[in-house]
Amino acid sequence: MLLAEGLRHAFGAVRALDDISFALHAGQTLAVFGPNGAGKTTLLKVLAGLIQPRAGRAHIEGGRGAVGWIGHQPQLYGHLTVRENLRFWGSLYDVPAAEQSRRETDLLSRLDLHAHAERPVRALSRGLVQRVAIARALIHDPRVLLLDEPFTGLDRTAAEEFRRLLAGQTADRGGRVTVLVTHNVEEGTELATDVAFMRAGRFVELAPRAGRGAAAIADAYRRAVTGG
Amino acid sequence: MWRHAWRLARKDLLIEFRSRTAILSAVVFTVLVLMVFNFGRDPTAVAAVDLAPSILWVTFTFAAMLALNRAFQLELENQALDGLLLAPVSRSSIYLGKLIANLVFVGTVEAVGLPLFALFFNVRITPVLGPLVVVIALATIGFVAVGTLFSAMTGRTRFAELLLPVLLLPFMLPPLIWAVLATAALLAGRPLSEATGWLRLLAAFDIVFVTLAFVLFPATVSE
Numbered sequence A: 001m002l003l004a005e006g007l008r009h010a011f012g013a014v015r016a017l018d019d020i021s022f023a024l025h026a027g028q029t030l031a032v033f034g035p036n037g038a039g040k041t042t043l044l045k046v047l048a049g050l051i052q053p054r055a056g057r058a059h060i061e062g063g064r065g066a067v068g069w070i071g072h073q074p075q076l077y078g079h080l081t082v083r084e085n086l087r088f089w090g091s092l093y094d095v096p097a098a099e100q101s102r103r104e105t106d107l108l109s110r111l112d113l114h115a116h117a118e119r120p121v122r123a124l125s126r127g128l129v130q131r132v133a134i135a136r137a138l139i140h141d142p143r144v145l146l147l148d149e150p151f152t153g154l155d156r157t158a159a160e161e162f163r164r165l166l167a168g169q170t171a172d173r174g175g176r177v178t179v180l181v182t183h184n185v186e187e188g189t190e191l192a193t194d195v196a197f198m199r200a201g202r203f204v205e206l207a208p209r210a211g212r213g214a215a216a217i218a219d220a221y222r223r224a225v226t227g228g
Numbered sequence B: 001m002w003r004h005a006w007r008l009a010r011k012d013l014l015i016e017f018r019s020r021t022a023i024l025s026a027v028v029f030t031v032l033v034l035m036v037f038n039f040g041r042d043p044t045a046v047a048a049v050d051l052a053p054s055i056l057w058v059t060f061t062f063a064a065m066l067a068l069n070r071a072f073q074l075e076l077e078n079q080a081l082d083g084l085l086l087a088p089v090s091r092s093s094i095y096l097g098k099l100i101a102n103l104v105f106v107g108t109v110e111a112v113g114l115p116l117f118a119l120f121f122n123v124r125i126t127p128v129l130g131p132l133v134v135v136i137a138l139a140t141i142g143f144v145a146v147g148t149l150f151s152a153m154t155g156r157t158r159f160a161e162l163l164l165p166v167l168l169l170p171f172m173l174p175p176l177i178w179a180v181l182a183t184a185a186l187l188a189g190r191p192l193s194e195a196t197g198w199l200r201l202l203a204a205f206d207i208v209f210v211t212l213a214f215v216l217f218p219a220t221v222s223e
Helices: A040-048 A082-092 A097-110 A126-138 A156-172 A185-191 A214-226 B002-019 B021-040 B048-086 B091-121 B126-154 B160-187 B193-221
Strands: A002-011 A014-024 A029-033 A055-060 A067-070 A144-148 A177-182 A194-199 A202-208
Touching: A002 A040, A014 A040, A014 A055, A014 A202, A029 A185, A029 A214, A040 A055, A040 A067, A040 A144, A040 A177, A067 A126, A067 B048, A082 A097, A082 A126, A082 B002, A097 A126, A126 A156, A156 A185, A177 A185, A185 A214, A194 A214, A202 A214, B002 B021, B002 B048, B002 B091, B021 B048, B021 B091, B048 B091, B048 B126, B048 B160, B091 B126, B091 B193, B126 B160, B126 B193, B160 B193
Parallel strands: A029 A177, A029 A194, A067 A144, A144 A177
Antiparallel strands: A002 A014, A002 A055, A194 A202
């Protein structure tokens, strides 16, 4: 479970978060849409505990060790191989050796990375690196997945492939809570069970997706955020 | 804490072993500086044993700077630092891991530099090798401890490579002066008791600054 209560934060005079509250339960995926500078990344960093909010609190069941993060930067070491990266990140979460080995095999297989396991990350294409980033984020089997503009820098085909893989990962673990932030409505809609529109640090709308497709969500977003 | 610190240090050393960028630069730099000082000095004007301690420490200091500059650059590529901060690892473990890796790195450069120094300057280090290693170890721990902290502070700035020496060198002056004086006493063949005062000061510097760096490090990586 993930709980945000009255989160407020500012950078100098700029309000980044203004009274953000929501609760997500097992199986829910919240997509937060908003223009650049709306406070989306700050929200994720506060949820992850990377930023201490000025007011309010964020609670994640299981604490910091229960969070997996996928951003537009892969948080990987280019000189280490795919397997060495997974092993290193798993070791920081104290994943037992046998379990680590099982998860490595499972993730490499599910993400179709087996052929690249012994290659250094810097020798891989951008699309493959993003797949390794998913494996890295899932190696400790997190209960909460935070996704920060994960499609940035990917071409249309790679983004589509990445979306399919993410959908598989969020569905595979029914108990997982996911928060995805992006400025692109088309990118995140089909992964979401709930959507929020964010402007100037505030949620201007937070509602279940209720079967709405990308076009309907894009319309609602335009009305709520730009007034158009 | 030690377990995570060791895993971080091992990762850094493995990456350095693979890329060999900083270690090669530091070793080449050490060899070049020692050669320049060796061939650029007038042996009839100043005795080698009087000049050698300062040259040794100038060389080690700037070679160490190369390692320290790289320590956090590694974590900023692909925003790996955010991943470390997200993991259930204490900030102190991250500092300790970086400190261990930097000490191994600088120690390796010094292990290569010391025999070359003895060769170029024709100073006999074998009779005082034990105490000399203690001086080098104590001084290295002090400036690498402070340097690791400052490299975390400057790593996210635009002019990290310029800022690090500007911030670090004033802090390094006391241990460097004590290290030069202790090295000079040892190489001149004076009794060990003449160097123990400097050794005590170096040990005190290490205790104070390793503790301070430990306490201050979490604040340097927080947003």
